[in-house]
Amino acid sequence: MSSPDVTNGRQIKIGDEYFEVLAEDAGRVLAQGEPFVIVDVKKEKLVVKEGELFLYSDIEGNVAREDTSGLGLYYQDTRFLSTFNMTLLGSTPVLLSSTADRGFMSQIELTNADFMSADGTVVPQETINIRRIRVINDKLYELVRIKNYNHFPVDVSLQIEFDSDFADMFEVRGTKRTKYGIRLAPKVAEDSILLAYHGLDAILRKTMIRLETPPSSIEGTTAVYRFQLKPRERRVIKLSVEPVLPTTGERETDFNRAIGEIRKSYEAWFETSSQIVTDNELFTAVLRSSQRDIRMLWTSTEMGHFLSAGVPWFVTPFGRDTLITCLQIMMLDPHPARETARVFTQLQGRTLDHWRDEEPGKIFHEVRRGELANIRAIPHTPYFGSADATALYLVLVSDIVKWTGDLEFARSMVDSIDMALAWIDTYGDADGDGFVEYETKSRRGLINQGWKDSGNSVVHTDGRLAGTPIALSEVQAYVYYAKRRMSQLFDLLGDRERAAGLARQAEELKKKFNEVFWMEKEGFFALALDGDKNPVRTVTSNPAHGLWARIVDEEKASVLAGRLMQPDMFSGWGIRTMSKSSINYNPMSYHNGSVWPHDNSLIIRGLKKYGFNEEAERVATGLFEAALHYDYYRLPELFCGFTKRSISRPVSYPVACSPQAWAAGSMFMILQALLGIEADAPANTLYVESPMLPRWLKDVDIKSLRVGKAAISLKFRRDGEVTSFVVTEKVGNIRTIVTE
Numbered sequence: 001m002s003s004p005d006v007t008n009g010r011q012i013k014i015g016d017e018y019f020e021v022l023a024e025d026a027g028r029v030l031a032q033g034e035p036f037v038i039v040d041v042k043k044e045k046l047v048v049k050e051g052e053l054f055l056y057s058d059i060e061g062n063v064a065r066e067d068t069s070g071l072g073l074y075y076q077d078t079r080f081l082s083t084f085n086m087t088l089l090g091s092t093p094v095l096l097s098s099t100a101d102r103g104f105m106s107q108i109e110l111t112n113a114d115f116m117s118a119d120g121t122v123v124p125q126e127t128i129n130i131r132r133i134r135v136i137n138d139k140l141y142e143l144v145r146i147k148n149y150n151h152f153p154v155d156v157s158l159q160i161e162f163d164s165d166f167a168d169m170f171e172v173r174g175t176k177r178t179k180y181g182i183r184l185a186p187k188v189a190e191d192s193i194l195l196a197y198h199g200l201d202a203i204l205r206k207t208m209i210r211l212e213t214p215p216s217s218i219e220g221t222t223a224v225y226r227f228q229l230k231p232r233e234r235r236v237i238k239l240s241v242e243p244v245l246p247t248t249g250e251r252e253t254d255f256n257r258a259i260g261e262i263r264k265s266y267e268a269w270f271e272t273s274s275q276i277v278t279d280n281e282l283f284t285a286v287l288r289s290s291q292r293d294i295r296m297l298w299t300s301t302e303m304g305h306f307l308s309a310g311v312p313w314f315v316t317p318f319g320r321d322t323l324i325t326c327l328q329i330m331m332l333d334p335h336p337a338r339e340t341a342r343v344f345t346q347l348q349g350r351t352l353d354h355w356r357d358e359e360p361g362k363i364f365h366e367v368r369r370g371e372l373a374n375i376r377a378i379p380h381t382p383y384f385g386s387a388d389a390t391a392l393y394l395v396l397v398s399d400i401v402k403w404t405g406d407l408e409f410a411r412s413m414v415d416s417i418d419m420a421l422a423w424i425d426t427y428g429d430a431d432g433d434g435f436v437e438y439e440t441k442s443r444r445g446l447i448n449q450g451w452k453d454s455g456n457s458v459v460h461t462d463g464r465l466a467g468t469p470i471a472l473s474e475v476q477a478y479v480y481y482a483k484r485r486m487s488q489l490f491d492l493l494g495d496r497e498r499a500a501g502l503a504r505q506a507e508e509l510k511k512k513f514n515e516v517f518w519m520e521k522e523g524f525f526a527l528a529l530d531g532d533k534n535p536v537r538t539v540t541s542n543p544a545h546g547l548w549a550r551i552v553d554e555e556k557a558s559v560l561a562g563r564l565m566q567p568d569m570f571s572g573w574g575i576r577t578m579s580k581s582s583i584n585y586n587p588m589s590y591h592n593g594s595v596w597p598h599d600n601s602l603i604i605r606g607l608k609k610y611g612f613n614e615e616a617e618r619v620a621t622g623l624f625e626a627a628l629h630y631d632y633y634r635l636p637e638l639f640c641g642f643t644k645r646s647i648s649r650p651v652s653y654p655v656a657c658s659p660q661a662w663a664a665g666s667m668f669m670i671l672q673a674l675l676g677i678e679a680d681a682p683a684n685t686l687y688v689e690s691p692m693l694p695r696w697l698k699d700v701d702i703k704s705l706r707v708g709k710a711a712i713s714l715k716f717r718r719d720g721e722v723t724s725f726v727v728t729e730k731v732g733n734i735r736t737i738v739t740e
Contacts, residue, residue: 012182014204015246019196020185044631045071046100046108047311047659049296050136050262052076053243055084056312059098061108061132062086065163070172070312073140073207075243077316077370079172080195080207083163083221084241086132086144089115090159093130101289101632103296103659104262108132117155128154128229137258139242146237148229156229158237161222164207166197168370170378173313177377188218195221201374205245212238212254247302269295273333275703276671280696283624286633290667293634293659294329298336303367304343307336310637310657317343317382319365319389320451321662323396324598328665330679331672331705334403337396344393345416347382349423354441355379357449361423363389365446378444385446385453387438390420390428391478398485401492405681405708410489417486421502424479430469434512435529436479437469450475451599452542452577452591458528459584459592461538467531473517474545480509481549492682514553517543523559525552539569539579541599547606554610561612564603572644573626574600575619580641587641587651594653596638597623598662605673608692617694620670624696626650627667635663675700675716675725676739681708689739691725693718703729710734 010021044059055073057063063071063084073081086093093110100106110130115123131145148154171177181199188194191214195207213236215223227235238255270291278284299308299315307325309318323344326337349362356379357365365386372378397417401410428436438449447455450472458466487502517525519535525543526535544564546552552560564570568580574595578585587593600623607616622644627635629649637660640651657663676689686707693700693716703713710732716725727736 012184012198014198017204019187019198022183022185046098046106048100048104048106048134048136048140049311049315050104051138051300052315053136053138053140054311054315055081055134055136055140057084059108060092060095060110061098061106061134062092065161072167072172073241073243074169074312074315076245077169077368077373078205078243079167079169080164080205080243081162081241082165082167083161085161086130087159087161088112088128088130089157094125099632101292102266103292104137104266105133105135105259119155121152121154123150123154128156130158135255135259135262137262138253139240139258141240141255141258142238143255144237144239145234146229147234148231151231153228153230156225156227156235158225159222160225160239162193162195162207162209162241163221164195164197166195166199166205166207166371168372169313169368170370170372175372175378177372181371186221188221190214190218193218193221193223199371199374201371203246203371203374205243208242208244210240210242212240266292266295269298272335274331274705275701276332277701277703278697279699282628282633283697286624286627286635286667287671289633290635290664291332293664294325294332294336294661296659297661297664303346305336305339306343307340307661309662310660313655313657314366314660316369317347317364317367319363319386320392321598323363323389323392324602325661325665326396327392327399328598328601328662328669330399330403331677331702332668334400334706337400338404338406338409341393341397341400341413345413348416348419349384355444356381356383357385357440357442357445359384359423359427361390361419361421362386362427363393363420365389365449379442383442383445385438385440385442385449387428387436387449387472388451388475388478390423391436391475391482394420394482395478395485398482398489401489401682403679403681403707405684407492407682410493414493417489421483421486424482428479433471433533434509435471435516436475437471437529438475439469439531450542452540454590456584456589457591458530458536459538459582460530460536461583463583466528466536469531470536471529473513473525473527473543476509476513476517477543477546477549477551480506480513480551483509484550510551510553513546513551514556518556522563524563525556525560538582538584539563540582541569541575541577541596541603544575544603544606545599547610548602549606550609552610557610558612561607561610561615564607565615565618567643570619571595571622571641573622573639573650575603576641578641585641588653590638590653593641594638595626595641595650596663597626597635597666601662601666601669601673604670608673608676608690611690613690613692616673617692620674621694621696623666623670630658634659635666636660637663671700675702677705679707684708684710684733684735686712686734686736687739688714688725688736691716691723693723701728707734708732712736 065083072079096109098108111126112128129147134142184196191211193209216226297308308315309321349358364382367382368380483502483506487499491499528536578592585593636658637656678687700716713729
């Protein structure tokens with residue numbers, strides 16, 4: 001898209017279209033509010049999403065003009081609606097109920113307060129019903145039904161206000177900017193409103209609002225509907241909102257077709273995934289909710305298909321989050337992992353670029369496609385500031401082969417595997433000490449590049465921030481696991497020499513890690529080594545990921561497990577990110593005392609691998625009970641680390657993503673851990689190691705679990721303290737081996 005041609009003082013031509021410039025707003029995008037701040041944290045939000053398009057609204061379904069908490073309709077990191085507000089007779093209707101449990105659809109029931117009609121008739125409260133049904137498919141569709149339950153006619157005036165600031169997602173979240181493109185005057189017709197903005201990246205972004213039910217009038221950018229409802233009469237208003245970019249154009253469909261298509265898509269997702277049913281209806285509901293969230297976050301773009309990290313802030317490919325989510329749900333469906341791996345391979349680092357922290361072979365951290373990324377005001381094109389994603393990528397490639405048995409896929413990935421392994425041994429370990437460290441070279445880069453990437457997450461016990469380069473404990477664990485798994489993969493591919501070399505490297509790293517990171521006095525592993533190679537002795541959850549990776553020596557594992565279950569680490573709902581005894585502990589912080597479901601799922605999987613069944617059950621129970629307190633039984637990205645009380649509930653973190661991919665994947669990894677399931681598709685084998693159902697589960701049925709080209713169904717049952725299983729059906733060549 002070329003720069004606009006100025007035809008006079010206020011009119012410009014962009015491509016083949018003419019627009020008026022908003023004189024009072026020329027050069028400024030944000031027409032309302034200030035950048036993102038935390039407000040109304042107790043007020044629930046509604047999220048509906050499909051693909052890259054999502055609507056984040058308040059519980060009444062509105063996006064108020066004065067909102068400053070990031071509500072809006074978003075597409076490709078741009079807010080295409082910043083105002084979407086419905087009023088009845090000039091005031092907000094009274095909320096009866098609302099839900100967005102299906103992910104792609106929400107339904108909101110509203111009613112009226114007392115009001116007086118134009119003829120002086122008093123219309124009692126709760127006699128007019130307003131139902132808002134919205135669905136997202138290729139665009140946002142909304143159906144508003146208004147019904148009169150009075151025994152007399154009522155004059156109704158309904159207003160729906162629209163506006164857009166076309167703010168970049170980073171701007172919404174607080175990034176300051178001084179230069180803007182051109183905000184263009186709305187184009188209004190009898191049944192449509194077009195909002196537009198020409199960005200500094202020379203892209204014309206448009207929001208097309210089509211009023212399928214034409215309004216009585218359009219005042220500014222507010223559609224006004226005036227009509228009389230007879231007793232028991234109802235009126236239906238339909239509209240759609242579509243983000244339009246030069247690469248997309250406008251799409252034609254209708255409400256009924258859109259909802260039918262998306263319902264079928266969700267049904268197909270459930271039908272082709274493993275079917276999991278338990279005797280505990282609440283736990284089954286948690287699993288179903290998590291599975292819906294995974295489908296909701298499944299995103300198709302021109303880059304390919306992948307799992308977005310979370311709504312609203314991370315509807316994008318997101319390094320470690322996406323990789324870990326894929327690992328969590330392999331038992332449910334390995335297809336997302338394979339598709340995600342293809343996207344990640346395309347985006348793998350190829351060159352040295354300090355602005356993006358890119359290095360050859362490195363796996364990226366985050367991709368953005370909004371205006372700020374396009375003009376290189378931020379480095380996310382993609383940005384590579386992640387010390388752990390490269391090792392996790394290798395683990396995922398190995399897991400894909402273990403679950404699918406697809407050796408041709410493995411062979412197609414060898415070049416990318418080689419690049420990733422080379423990055424670990426060179427750029428990842430720049431000083432050659434055997435550990436992978438990180439230090440940003442970008443002036444807009446992340447200071448901390450592990451999963452706890454906030455600026456204050458790596459701190460010494462006296463409160464000092466650790467200096468870079470930093471070697472995180474869990475990163476070493478991931479690297480060990482990656483090399484061990486790559487050793488097995490190269491053995492399958494017939495490269496015995498490469499396999500043996502990687503196995504030796506893994507064992508050398510394990511030995512050195514247990515010597516250097518172990519803190520005898522604390523009975524724990526150090527969080528990290530700082531830039532001076534001094535251990536960061538703050539007790540955190542990070543080293544516990546070493547149990548999942550099996551890097552922890554057996555004699556140290558029991559000490560580590562016991563320490564995790566002490567009251568300063570285990571809140572009752574889950575294991576905290578940081579010990580309560582730390583000077584930096586804050587249960588309301590992002591990384592220094594909160595509880596993260598994905599963190600706990602990896603720890604539970606690790607506890608079970610080392611045989612700490614009781615500990616694994618306690619943590620799993622805490623997370624399951626926490627999920628029951630959230631809408632739709634949906635675990636959020638994180639919650640506060642306050643200690644559980646007998647009458648309490650988990651305390652929500654103000655701006656946590658919900659749904660969030662690795663939170664949604666957590667219960668599947670936890671269940672897989674408890675059942676002890678491991679796949680070896682190349683050997684046509686499913687291993688079941690020491691299955692253990694918790695006390696709140698007696699029966700678990702898994703149907704159509706796919707291992708390679710085969711499918712197997714199993715039924716697990718707890719009887720007293722013993723959990724057993726039987727194979728109920730097999731399709732294809734598959735055997736089960738029980739191990740202790």
